[in-house]
Amino acid sequence: MKTTRRDFLKISSVAAGGLVFAPVLNWVPGFLKSDKPIPDDSKAKRYPNYCEVCFWNCAGWVYTDHDNKIWKIIGNEDDPHSNGRFCPRGTGGVGMYYDDDRLKKPLKRIGEAGAQQFVEIEWEEAIETIAKKMQEIAGKHGPESFALFNHGSSGKHFADLFNAYGSKNIAGPAYAQCKGPREEAFQVTFGHALHSPEPLDIRDTRCLVLIGSHLGENMHNGQVQEMAEAIDKQATIITVDPRFSTAASKSKFWLPIKPATDMALLLAWIHVIIEEELYDRKYVEELTFGFEQLKAHVKDYTPEWAYGITTIEPDVIRATAREMGAASPAVIVHPGRHVTWYGDDTQRLRAVAILNALLGSWGRRGGFYLPEKAKLPKYPTPENPKPTWTWRDVMPGQYPLASLPVTNVLVDASHPSYLGKHKVKAWMVAGTNLIATMPDLKRTIEAIQNLEYLVVIDTMPAEITGYADIVLPECTYLERYDMMRISEHRIPTFALRMPAAEPRWESKPGWWICKQIASKIGKGDYFKYEKYEDVLDFQLKEMGSSLEEMKKAGVKTFHRKEDLYFVEGHPHVFDTPTGKIELYSNLMIENGFDPLPKYITHAQPEAGFYRLIYGRTPAHTFSRTTNNANLNDLFRENPLWVHPKTAREWGLKTGDKVWLKNHQGVVSHFSTKVRVTERIRHDSVYMAHGFGRTDERLTRSFGIGISDTELISDVKIDKETGSTGMRSNFVTFLKENPHNSDKKEA
Ligand SMILES: Nc1nc2c(c(=O)[nH]1)N[C@H]1C(S)=C(S)[C@@H](COP(=O)(O)OP(=O)(O)OC[C@H]3O[C@@H](n4cnc5c(=O)[nH]c(N)nc54)[C@H](O)[C@@H]3O)O[C@H]1N2
Ligand SMILES: Nc1nc2c(c(=O)[nH]1)N[C@H]1C(S)=C(S)[C@@H](COP(=O)(O)OP(=O)(O)OC[C@H]3O[C@@H](n4cnc5c(=O)[nH]c(N)nc54)[C@H](O)[C@@H]3O)O[C@H]1N2
Ligand code: SF4
Ligand SMILES: [Mo]
DSSP states (O other): OOOOHHHHHHHHHHHHHGGGTGGGTTTOOTTSOOOOOOSOTTTOEEEEEEOOSSTTOOEEEEEEOTTSOEEEEEEOTTOTTTTTOOOHHHHHTHHHHHOTTSOOSOEEEOSSTTSOOEEEOOHHHHHHHHHHHHHHHHHHHOGGGEEEEEOHHHHHHHHHHHHHHTOOOEEOHHIIIIIHHHHHHHHHHHSOOOOSSOOBOGGGOSEEEEESOOBTTBOOHHHHHHHHHHHHTTOEEEEEOSBOOHHHHTOSEEEOOOTTOHHHHHHHHHHHHHHTTOSOHHHHHHHEEOHHHHHHHTTTOOHHHHHHHHOOOHHHHHHHHHHHHHHTTSEEEOOOSOOOOSSOHHHHHHHHHHHHHHTTOBTSTTSBOOOBOOOOOOOOOOOOOOOSOOGGGTSTTSSTTOOSOOHHHHHHHHSTTOOSSOOOOEEEEESOOHHHHSSOHHHHHHHHHTOSEEEEEESSOOGGGGGOSEEEEBOOGGGOOOOOEEEOBSSOEEEOOOOSSOOSTTOBOHHHHHHHHHHHTTOGGGGOOSSHHHHHHHHHHHTTOOHHHHHHHSEEEOOOSSOSSOOTTOOOOOSSTTSSEESSOHHHHHTTSOSSOOOOOOOOOOTTOEEEEEEOOTTOOTTTSTTOHHHHHHOOSOOEEEOHHHHHHHTOOTTOEEEEEETTSOBOSSOEEEEEOTTBOTTEEEEESSOOBOOTTOTTTBTOSOOHHHHOOOOEEOTTTOOEEOOOOEEEEEOSOSOTTOTTTO
């Protein structure tokens, strides 16, 4: 059957809808443009914003009704991230504003850490207390011992605050728990990291290889739309996934690989592409370094060798390599995004980068385009003080390729077992729910309990707030100004975020919170403006625009300065030591690593255990949306996918309740329902991330489903970047409630 664009998009939204799709269709219309009428044309207003439900940050319009109430949010047609369409999560984002479980007023702990006994306090007291503590800690241990964990837009204001304060120990999970190894592998190979959105020319590709990246459930808007377009134009999709994902269902080839063996497949593909001369010969000769070493290196990595490891038939390995060769250079071996899997992740992503280089896809139409970014002038501030130490000094010489701070190193530096001299004593956490986000929960909690002070800034009573000494309620993205969204793309763009409503209760914007704290710790000069509009207007005027113009347009696009793809006859110099694409890397050797990726064996589950695989579900972003009424309606609990053979062995059927125990004896707090399906390998089980919430203040999501994070206690660290490999955890089923006293489950 011919696959059409409509089909693919429908599948994405149906997957989002599950059982209760129909009643909410008008609420969350998948990728269809919203046709929800504006209530009263004469009184309805619209305000530009960019979505904060995930980091694709699509620009859109927020409409209010005749009572000035937020009515809906839709995509901005001029934005290349959204092309005027929002994904279900973006549309449902309004539920974040309306959630009555939100944090309403600053809170101060009165009980033990983790006990969640808080009293409401006034903002003034909250700011005073935090400022005093920041000064006390700077005096006692130096400002460096106060670390910031941040994510999302407002996290950036807090980074400004910490830089002014004198600490560069600022880290977010989007590096060491997400794309760190990918960024460094592409940096080593092409002299260019991929950033966000990744510069993938999916709309014009003739062959898209998804290796552990599941577009269609991973709803990164622009990429999903372009994949639908490519499918429409008959592009070949090859999906390598132990699970029959939405993307697999749209693919010409589904390779249900044995988990943790992708490196063998990648090396065998490289072997075939070289042996059968399927690579782009001219491109490789002109632009790459180390081809001969690579050729010798992969000589024995035959498809027959890989078959024994991956369970993928040699014929299939050859056929898929030939598809890539035939499409070259309009081919993309997708670099993935959440790539922290098995601890050899930088090397696996090096293999992905090398494969793309052989196929000549970097800088080519239908491969990787050359992104451009507009530069926004900086609002004038004094120079930041120079810290005496940073996260790098915690473990000198470790993780040399990490170009950004590593969250888990800051956790290590806070842990009682750390005996070095660069101890972290206090944390501020803004916009990241570390309890749901960091693997090895026990260690995270031990580190937190060892702190002198913890401040959390969130919109919701997320689990991490339960461990804080002070909790500050931030207002949502729909209620505040923020920094401009500047992103690289085919064309450079800016997007404005402005409030569509007053902050509910006593919540406040991040910039305001930072400005108050800064002025109390003698750093007021770094936030020298009355309101954030002043900063925006200053920056926009320098760019030949203004806040007024942006309020009307929402998005501003700029002309490119250079070509979108390489131009024949113009030799390109890469930002690598050789100036070429480095198939073979001396830089890796200098840092103590293999110059070419090698296959290493990873542990497989013992009898009775199954590899825990987790991923995205279209209606949710991590833990930030599970309590959102609109999205909770769409998908409430994360079922556990179990293969029929496994289900038979355990006497499990669809709908049965199970708890899970991992190979290190960690038991899940809650249970979930089994979904028996052929769509998962028999040696693995699968569930969506973000569930199994343990904070009772989350009235819709508390106690529903299982948290993958709880069960990820065995972490494999990537030596190159320090990133946390999270897929080496094996679970078994518990059919009886292991927590007899658990009221919720009893
Ligand atoms: N087990 C497991 N762990 C993972 C992953 C996984 O798949 N499984 N994925 C990893 C990846 S790829 C990533 S990128 C990270 C994501 O990690 P996080 O960004 O920590 O993810 P969330 O769970 O969404 O937590 C975000 C928190 O920010 C709050 N928040 C939302 N909007 C705002 C705001 O405007 N202001 C403030 N102050 N707070 C706000 C939310 O309420 C929520 O508590 O997780 C990583 N960790
Ligand atoms: N709906 C939605 N979309 C999102 C997000 C979200 O929270 N919700 N988060 C965004 C963010 S920050 C990120 S980083 C991306 C992450 O999105 P992706 O990079 O697509 O990563 P995952 O969601 O972790 O998907 C992992 C896939 O890998 C498969 N897999 C597991 N083990 C193996 C293996 O050993 N080999 C292979 N080949 N495959 C394996 C799983 O079955 C699953 O389909 O998604 C982004 N998009
Ligand atoms: S992809 Fe969806 S959730 Fe992410 S920014 Fe865009 S609309 Fe929002
Ligand atoms: Mo991520």
